[in-house]
Amino acid sequence: MRTDNYANKGRILIVDDTPHNIEVLYDILSPDGYELSSAADGETGLQRARADKPDLVLLDLVLPGMMGIEVLEVLKQEQPQTTVILTTAYGSEETAIQAMRRGVNDYIINKRPFDPGEVREVVRSAIAESRLRQENFRLTHELELVNQQLQEYAGHLERNIDELRSANERLKELDRMKASFFSMISHELRHPLTVAKGYLELIETGSGGEVTTEMRRYLRIINDNFDHLAEMIDDLLDLSRMEAGRYHITRQAVRPSGIINHTIQAFAASAKEKEIQLETELPDSLPLVSADPLRVVQVLTNLLQNAIKFTPSGGSITVSACESGPEVQFCVADTGIGIPPAELERIFDRFYQVRRDDSNLGGAGLGLAISKEIIRLHGGRIWAESVEGKGSRFYFALPRAVEEQSP
Ligand SMILES: Nc1ncnc2c1ncn2[C@@H]1O[C@H](COP(=O)(O)OP(=O)(O)OP(=O)(O)O)[C@@H](O)[C@H]1O
C-alpha cells in the first residue's frame, strides 16, 4: 500500500465550486509543499480522487449537482483510507452531525476568508493522521498475509508430521520383523550345521570306513569352515538378542589373569602358524573384576582374532592387564596394519569394516559391536588407539569386584 505519496508532503484534493475558495486554499497550502489538485463539482471531484488517490480531500459541503454529503458517502465507500475534511460557510449542527456519521474526519469553517493558521494546522494533523492510518492499513495487511502464510506452513507441517509418524510406525514394524527374522533364521541355520558336524566327526573317527591322510586334511578344512560359520551364526544370534534386550550377563568375582591365560591358549596354534609372537604381561597381583567370565572370554577372543587377522607374519601381540582406580584395564596390543584415526570410533559400529583395497580378510564386522555391548552391560568401557602401519591397542575396563587382591 506504500505509494509515491510518501515522496512528498502529501497529496490534497480540493473540491469546491467557488474558484476564489480554491485560490485561497492554494495560497495557504502551497508554501507547505503539498501536491494540490482541485475540482469544481462532486462528479469531477470523485473522478480525480479515483485517479489521484489523495491523502486528504478538502470537500465543500454545498456543491452544484451532487451534494458534498453524497460525495463524502461515495468517497468513504470507495477509498475508506482517505481523510476528508469538510469546508463550508454554512456549517450547521445538523450537517456537521450528518457528516460525522458518514465518517468525515474534521471540519473547517470558511469564515470568508479562511483562517490560514487554522487551515494549515487542521491539514497538517489530518495528513499526519492519514499517513498513520495508511501505514496501519499496510501493516495490518502485511500481518494478514504473514498470518495466512503461517497457517499454510502450519498445515504443511501437520501433514509432514503425520507422514513422518506413519513412516516411523512402518519402520518400527519392519524393525520388529527384522529382529524376529534374524533370530529365527539364526536358529534354523545353527541346527543343520550341528548335524553336519556330527557326521563329519563320525567320518573322521573312521566309523564310515577308512580315511586317507588326504581325506583327513580335507575334513579338517571342512570342519574349520563349519566352525567359522557357526561363529558367525552365534554372533548374529547374540546381536538379535541384544537388539531385543534379551542378552543377559551373570556376574561373579573373576580373576583377570585366569581369563587371559585361558583365552590365550586357544590362540597359541594360530599365532604360531602365522609366525606371530603371542605373549602376556601381567603384574604379580590384580584385583578381581565383577564380570561374566564367558562373556569376557568372548570379548578377548574377538580382540585376539582381530589382532591375529590384522597382524602380518613376524609381528607380535601382547595381552596385558593393570589396575586403574576402581577398574581393571585389559589391553590387546598388536604390531599390525593399524586403523586410520577417522575410523577408530566407527569400527565399533555393527557391520563396519575398514575399507582396504589390497585384501578381503573375511568376517562380518560384528566382533567389536558385540564386544562393545558386552562391556557396556558390565558398566565398563572399550576403546582403541592405533597408528597406521605400526599397530593397534584395544582396551577395555571392567569394574573391580572386591578389595581382595589375587595373583
Ligand atoms: N587389531 C586390528 N587391527 C587393524 N584393524 C582392526 C583391528 N581390529 C579391528 N579392526 C578393524 O575393525 C573392523 C571391525 O572389526 P570387527 O571385529 O567388528 O569385525 P571383523 O573382524 O571384520 O568381522 P567379525 O569380527 O564379525 O568376524 C575390522 O574389519 C577391521 O577393519
Ligand SMILES: [Mg+2]
Ligand atoms: Mg573381528
